[in-house]
Amino acid sequence: MQQLAGVEVHAQSDDGRLVVTVEETPAHRAADTVMDLHNVAGVLSAAVVYHHNEFETEEGSHETQ
Structure with a gap:
């Protein structure tokens, strides 16, 4: 699982059961990575x-919205 970017x-x-963080990368949206976890x-x-x-x-600078 940690092989996924x-x-x-x-x-x-x-x-x-696992607790994981999925962060967006330049090559992959976070939502797509979550879907990949199902495979x-x-x-x-x-x-x-x-x-x-x-x-x-x-x-x-960063603004949270």
Whole structure:
């Protein structure tokens, strides 16, 4: 699973459930990566439980919307 760009595994429960972060990369949208997780062997379900965006302004600072 960590071979997918933008995917980081943070925790695993005793029964095999995982907590992962999916970040957008220049080559892959985060939504597409979440869909790709459904094709990983052993994955029964993948769901987005939190979503955060930061948009860069022309000055290079970040504004959260």
